[in-house]
Amino acid sequence: MGKRIRHFAGVESSEQLAFIDELHALGLSSTIELPELVVVGDQSTGKSSVLQAITEISLPVDEGMCTRYPIQISFRQTPPSTKPSIKATITSGPQTEKDDAFLARIQDYNIEKDSLTPEVIREMISKATECMFGKHQRGDKTLCDATLRIERSGPDELHWSIKDLPGLIRKGGSAQAVPNGDSPRLSNTTIAEEIVRETLRNERNIVLVVVDDVDIERQKSLEIVESIQGLRNRGIGVLNKCDKREEGAGSWMVSLLQNDLATVPHLNHGWFGLRNRRPIEPKLTDVERDDAEEREFNQAAWRNAPKDRCGIKSLMNYVDRERRAQLQKSMPQIISEIRQKLRECDWELKKMGEARTSPRAQRYFVLQFCNDMQRMADASLRGQYHDIASEDPKTRLRYMVQERLDEFSVAVLPVHEINMSFGRYEAELSALRSQSDDPAVWEAAIKQHGIYAEIYKEAMICRGRSLPGSVHPDVEEKVFRRMSAHWEGYAMGIVEDAKTLVKECYDILLRLAIPNARVRLEVSRVIGGQLEDWNKDSDHALQALIEDNQVRPLFTRNPSLEKKLSYADQRRNAIFHGRASPKAAPDAIPRDGSFLSTLLNNILQTRAKLECYYEIACYRFIDNVAMQVIERHVLGPKCPLRVVCAETFTQLDNEELSRVAGEDKTDTSTRQRLERARGRYRDALEKWEQLSVL
Template structure:
């Protein structure tokens, strides 16, 4: 659904038919009530406000932490003038809060405002109102998003009226319906009431539809107005016997009970109860219950839509490509305005020179050549790297390392014989103790398997990959934004700028891929490599952790001894100086082999972490960002006069240069139409291709 919505916004629907659910039928058959039944949006019923222009309802599911929002917008018809299209696109209903709950009065107000906006210009220009159609090809789109929505979209178009081609509204309504019927990807939701089928105009149009059996799903509305023992054709339609039914549909017919005028304000739950009670009557027992009621109808519409979407995507790509080929042929037919290769080369080289001057200034901190702080590349990238450093410092550790004071609190509360058990149970050391026990091998008693530290290190740095990947994406996004801004300034010509970016995108992707591979290698080296460093700070930090633990314990025992006889006994510590106290504590701790193994492993990891953390941060900045993303082949340094000369200069590159930089001023107006179509189709093709890959 997001793919189809994107293609609609890109204007691809102007060139090929897109899959969509479309409600068709005669006027007064209750199409609005069917729409309300399947969307639970309180459309105005018993008036003609909904039938004057097409209404598209889009329901989109969001994450659970987001609230429900509603958006109204007008999609201008193709035949509107550019000024009218801009005015209609800018419209939004007055007095409506997007977070407010929809109700009948709100919907009436919105539809009245939309009608005024859509028809105001028409009636202002036409004093003879009776000769002007009261139908429009513009569309009111209602988008409701929320955590409880089902991804769903459906279009309601004005109903057919009885008459002939001499009536303006008859022609307009017929053309609107025919437009959607002619789209082979439209799923037609045919709505009729219990009036005889031969009197309903829509069946006359459906006769010319070659695939109506597979593309149409039928809805018989107002079943509650069916007269008892009459209208047996209603039952025959719902039974949908392919051998007997005159209007057999592969997707079947569904019966609905319409809301009565007295029931317009009842809740949806109450409506469901009334409908269920009605269809449980004796007359309806002979029918398949799955063909009765709004919930069965909506379920069938969703299943039909899903099948239709999946089946349509491959053919859509072919159609887009065919239209794109036709568009390119038209552009080529108009001729190339810059047939002189020298002129083309001069233009591209000038753009490259301007771009590279801005890029070098931005990367070297010479911001005086730039027009906006958003282009200060070095500053913005430094901000990203500092943010990465902070994220690593805060979230890089899986389990926080202990401190001397925490150790002292544990030791002072226990007897020396209990220290090993107490440390083993501490959250700070439990993971280390468990790993030492699980990886016992050939080492002597009191020693630790060297593999333990490697395993513990991988646990401690398990967050690095996610943090680094997020930082990589942020830096890459910053570079991409700056790159696009530079191109916009250096090349105001939108078409040429798009071609240049397409021409360069493979190099950009290669630089990105190389940078990510470099980051992956760094992570692998840290996770899988041996814990080795020549940095003296590691040994110093490990000794410092040891000393801090002993000093903190000595201080804690002395303080405790002044109040109570501590675990070591008052006599032992009363007449000793601090140095001797340290020695006593040290001797008590380090005569427990298992305890020593846990503490030494902890200190080694903690000391190594400080070295490895900033080594990885620096390597990320230098080897990933500086070498690849900001290097000579990176996005901000690649496009320069030297590169243009290498790739585009000379006879061998003439054709490539011509396709890249040509333009015909004499046919610019005609070309603009095809270029816009080309951009729409190319972007649409990319969206469909990406969807196919995913």
């Protein structure tokens, strides 16, 4: 450890900074956005030099060792009686948190030393790389979202930490993270964005964006900074003079320091100027390097630069103020988020129940998801959707089925065959009457006119079985069968639609009741036969209804039929037995009505009867489809929503029960992950309670 220790100026938030560092040590940064001081920048811009200037710790810059994963350097204050110590650990990230093989590799990584020399840091990074990547250490997988935490503790330290991210590189108009010495690889894109962009999107972070004067001239790093969205009010630019070009180099930095807000809008905190502390001065101490930086900025070239924006001390004082302000602002929200995450873990573990390693636990688990499924099924079928924890409209099964029944009712009523369609009965008779006074003309006309022609044709076919001039009863049935033939297609359509809606709702509710995909698969296997029976029963019920409609005699007790027929008879008599057409002579129409033949009169009467009966029979058919098929079978006891029930699954033998409800490796891994997370959140809240008491 060095002879002197650089500190930030503020001490007011030391305990809260220690608490945040403990949250990082617990690994909560993978699920909670914790405030950090983060350093980003393009490769070869002196990012390591800035880190060394702030921490006075020399990080190795060769072999790409520091760029494959984030490195967090933390400082912790300990009681006066303790000895300074160094400790290195690895905390998983959002992606690696779910990788059991990765967690197993880093489980034993724990390096403790007495001092933090470059050799010790190199050892920590080398072993961390081996643990993180395993056999992929030199393969295509060159980035990782886990964090190497190097903690230096001692009585002379103050609590704070800083994180170094993989270097940025410009590609295709966007910023990506790649390891030193490597070109961007497709396999690294997702990891790179998770590491860099997710960190930058954390609004609680303070980000130091490092560029050097050569890249300023090329505008390369400035373009990268401008492409990073979400840095407003959090980005602090660091101009790192690298001594590559002495002539005119300072003028670029002075210009940016004086006009910082207008140059890069995302960096509202402006720019600070530093002297690049590259390892070209390996023999200089940190004090000597600070003195060299001070002499640099005292030269005439920097006379017009604001003094509070030049040098490492100015940067650290500014960052310290911003860091403490951000900490005070974020702390209540962080505690609230930790409590919420703890509740979510408790809820998920409650849904999983106790470890399902015994028949008793397995039966209890089955009973739980069956009860959940039945509760949501009743809610969906009764229209009480507030009991379903989903906003998916497909869970509103009752509403969706009723909507389709409404469409079915509207579609099935009209007679779509052109030669079978109904017109307005009274208007048709008036038009027929006005054509001529000759009954032979009327009879000839109806032979060519829509439904009248169908009735006449059937009457002629059946005339051998009826008295002359009469219409055989079979005529009514035959014509009606053809009039209602299209009902079958619409009925089959509504039933298929209803079954589809049931299946879609069933899939959603099953995922809600049983989050585990393997258990859902086993449940579907158990009830597969019942679902097949449900499908067949629904089809058979519909087919029976359709066949019954085709063979059932034309009959109804609906009183509206007689009323409508009576009115139709009155209008027919009024038109054909009343006053003559104005165009006809008064004596041209006999008053006794003998001019209207019995056959013609029966045909007109049959047409009126069919129209009156069709509407009654159609609505009866619609109701039968809705009640006898949809309600009784599609949504009935064998409905998929109802078959996932305790009666089915609690009767399974132990072997079958274990196959359905037993835990596999995925279940065990998920349970362990949730228990680890719950333990971390509980520990965090306990530490917060201790801090609140102090």
